[in-house]
Every structure is written in C-alpha cells, then in structure tokens.
Amino acid sequence: MVRKPWLLLPSQLAHDVSPFFLKLHSWLRPSKSYSWKSLTWKGLKFENPLGIAGGVDKNGDSLAGWWSFGAGFVELGTITPQPQTPNPGKIMMRNIKELGLWNKMGFPNKGMQHCLKNLQALKSRHTPVFANIGKNRTTKNEDAHLDYIQVIDCLNNEVDAFVLNISSPNTKNLRDLFSKNYFFNFLNPIISHNKNLPNPKPLLIKLSPDIQQEELFNLLEISLQVGIDGWIVSNTTTDRNNLDWAPQQGGISGKHLAAISRNLLKDCVEYLKDKRKDQIIISCGGVLTPEDVYDRLNLGADLVQVYSALVFSGPNFFKSVAREALS
Ligand SMILES: Cc1cc2nc3c(=O)[nH]c(=O)nc-3n(C[C@H](O)[C@H](O)[C@H](O)COP(=O)(O)O)c2cc1C
Numbered sequence: 001m002v003r004k005p006w007l008l009l010p011s012q013l014a015h016d017v018s019p020f021f022l023k024l025h026s027w028l029r030p031s032k033s034y035s036w037k038s039l040t041w042k043g044l045k046f047e048n049p050l051g052i053a054g055g056v057d058k059n060g061d062s063l064a065g066w067w068s069f070g071a072g073f074v075e076l077g078t079i080t081p082q083p084q085t086p087n088p089g090k091i092m093m094r095n096i097k098e099l100g101l102w103n104k105m106g107f108p109n110k111g112m113q114h115c116l117k118n119l120q121a122l123k124s125r126h127t128p129v130f131a132n133i134g135k136n137r138t139t140k141n142e143d144a145h146l147d148y149i150q151v152i153d154c155l156n157n158e159v160d161a162f163v164l165n166i167s168s169p170n171t172k173n174l175r176d177l178f179s180k181n182y183f184f185n186f187l188n189p190i191i192s193h194n195k196n197l198p199n200p201k202p203l204l205i206k207l208s209p210d211i212q213q214e215e216l217f218n219l220l221e222i223s224l225q226v227g228i229d230g231w232i233v234s235n236t237t238t239d240r241n242n243l244d245w246a247p248q249q250g251g252i253s254g255k256h257l258a259a260i261s262r263n264l265l266k267d268c269v270e271y272l273k274d275k276r277k278d279q280i281i282i283s284c285g286g287v288l289t290p291e292d293v294y295d296r297l298n299l300g301a302d303l304v305q306v307y308s309a310l311v312f313s314g315p316n317f318f319k320s321v322a323r324e325a326l327s
Contacts, residue, residue: 004314011094011101011311019057022065022315031126032070034322037297041280042202042229044128044160046303048072050293050321053284053305054132054165054206054232058109060118067126070318075305076115077132078165081150083111084136087170094311095245099288101308103236104250106170107134112154119158131155132163132206137171144177145189152194152201161201164190167208167235169251175208178215184222191226202229207268209234209260209285216264217271224272230280232305233268234261237285254308258286262296269300288312290321 006014035047051073052066060076067074087106094101109115115131133155135147144166152162166177166186177186187205194200205228207219223231236251243256265283272281283301287293288309296304309317 004312006314007096007312011092014311015092019062019065022062022068025315026062026064026068029068031064031067031124032319033126034070034072034318034326036322036325039302041302042161042278046072046128048318048322048325049297049301049303050318051075051127051130051282051303051305052310053307054078054163054235055103055105056307056310060115060129063118063122063129066315069315070322071127072318073128073130073303075130075132075163076159077109077163078107078134078168079109079112079115079131079151079155080107080134080136081112081147081154082136083114084108090247093246096312098243098245099255099308099312100243100245101253101311102246102250103253104170104247106137107168112151116154116158119155128160129158130161130163130204131159132165134165134168134171135174141173141176141182141186144182145186148190149193152190152197156197156199156201159201161229162194162203163232164203164205165235167206169208169210169236169238169249175210178208178211178219180218183219184226187223187228188226191228195227204228204230204232204280204282206232206284207234207264209237209257209264210239213267216267220268220271220275224275224279228279230282230302231268232282232284233265233301234285237261253285254312255286255288258288258292261285262299265296265299265301290324293321294325 086108283296284305
C-alpha cells in the first residue's frame, strides 16, 4: 500500500484537493488535542507549540481538519482585502529527494470577506487562530499599510492574532517594505490603529531569511520600538546556493531553508535577550522531523510552524511529534 498517496499527485493538484480530505477527516474524527509543552501567551492557550504555517490554509477553509490532526495553533492566509488570482505560469513544485518545495504563488486567496464568513461559521474553536495578512498586488507600497489595516478591521473579532507578511518574495517589491525608507512608516500606523481598536489583537511580523545580520538587528530594534508582539522566523528563501532543481524566481522551503532559518532564529534570540518583554518568537523553515521541532524550541523559539513537513510526512506529523515529546 502507498503510505503517502498525495505524493503521487502533481503538487498543485495535491494542494487543491487537500481541503476535501481535511474536511472528511474532521467529520470522521473530531478535534484531537495533544498536550505537550503547553503555554499561555496573552491569554491564548496553546496545548502544544506546533502549528501550521502561512499558506497551508489560505482561506480558512480547513480549520476543523487541522484541529482533527492535533495542531497546536493554526495560521490562516495570506489574506488580502480583495480576492486575487495566482501569479501566471507554474506556481509550485516539490522535490521529494531534496525535501524541498518551490513556490511563486503571489497570495492567491478568496479575499478577507470569504475568510470572515468561514470564521463566523465555526461552531467551536479548539486552538488559537492567527491570520497572516498581506496587500493586494495592485496596491502601491506607499499605501500598503491601508490594506493591512482593512484586513485587521475585517477579521479582528474572529482571530486571536495577526501576522504582517511583507516577506514573501512573490509579490513584486513587497520586501522593499523592510527597507529604511518604508519600515517604520509602514509599521507604525498599523500598530497605532490596532492599539486604538476596542479589542486589539497581538501583531506579529514574518521576517525574510534573506537579510544580513545588521539589517536583522535594525528591524528587530525598530519593531520593538513601535510595539510589535512577536516575530515569525522565517518565510521562504530566494537563496539558490548549491540548489539546481528550482527556477530562479520564487521562494524555497524545506531542507534547503533549514540552516538559514535556524541561524536567523539563533540571531534573533541572542539579539533580543534582555530587550524582550512578552514578545514571542515563532520558528518556521526546514522543520522536517520531531527532532527539528525540539531543536528550535531548545534554541529559544516559543512556537514552531511547519509547511513542508505536512507535504513530506503528512498531517500525522502532529501526532508523531507529540508521541515523541510524551515518550
Ligand atoms: C506553496 C507554498 C505557499 C506558501 N504561501 C505562503 C503564504 O501565503 N503566506 C506566508 O506567509 N507564507 C507562505 N509560505 C511560506 C511558509 O509559510 C513557510 O514560511 C515556508 O514554507 C518555510 O517553512 P517550511 O520549510 O516548513 O515549509 C508558503 C510556502 C509554500 C511552500
């Protein structure tokens, strides 16, 4: 019997049919909760620190499915104000031998109103839910903060935290928002707006792995000053050193990203040492085995997220990690 039948399908098809199987699984087996290394942060209870990364469930169509597999938290999105189609041409690929994924999707999603309806239709909730949010590709960088504010206003009553995604390599010039010209002016109005809402939610920012140490420290410093609540380390990489199986454009996930995002995590933990109050660090990138999960936690990550592991090991990855953690 084939143990991972989805790996026989083309990656795009496997991605497209997965919501159906997740829904089926959630009907057959309702929510499963694995309790290991539980934590409470800003009143949010995480039964375990392992969650799904941005991009896995772009529209919040499969929440019950992720809960039925025992995820400790779920990040939806990237969600933009208006629905948008993917970038043209081939948008994803996997390399099973290299445990790698390539994508140049460009935030295809059904828009914030669709996600809102999905969240409002939930009958029960089993883990914290984060919304990863982005700008539409037609919105200029000068106006980008307005898109993020729109999505925050739309989903604020339905999610537990927001992740500001400006680190995707697949929306033209998006990463420029990290530059000195933009970063403060982008972040500050979003954080001020959120603070003035009746029910403000924690705001995290997802970092790019393709930055030098000096730039990283500068971004951490500014984000601390403006009052960010945490960082996700990291998005996909544009690095192609010793990698020949993927196109030049787009982002790489999985094994190739592991050392890069692990080093970035170490740098963040080291730099933020005494400067951190209750801000969290979420490690993401190349976490492919239960040992990788514990390694990132031991390095100082508060939470860990996976995408590639769900492709190469399947959704029972949550169970395998819990089993070893509890043994
Ligand atoms: C096909 C695909 C789509 C993705 N879409 C998003 C996205 O919409 N938003 C986002 O923040 N990250 C997105 N990512 C990046 C993942 O969230 C994660 O940062 C990256 O894959 C590294 O984790 P991994 O090595 O466990 O896969 C995507 C990754 C892949 C492979």
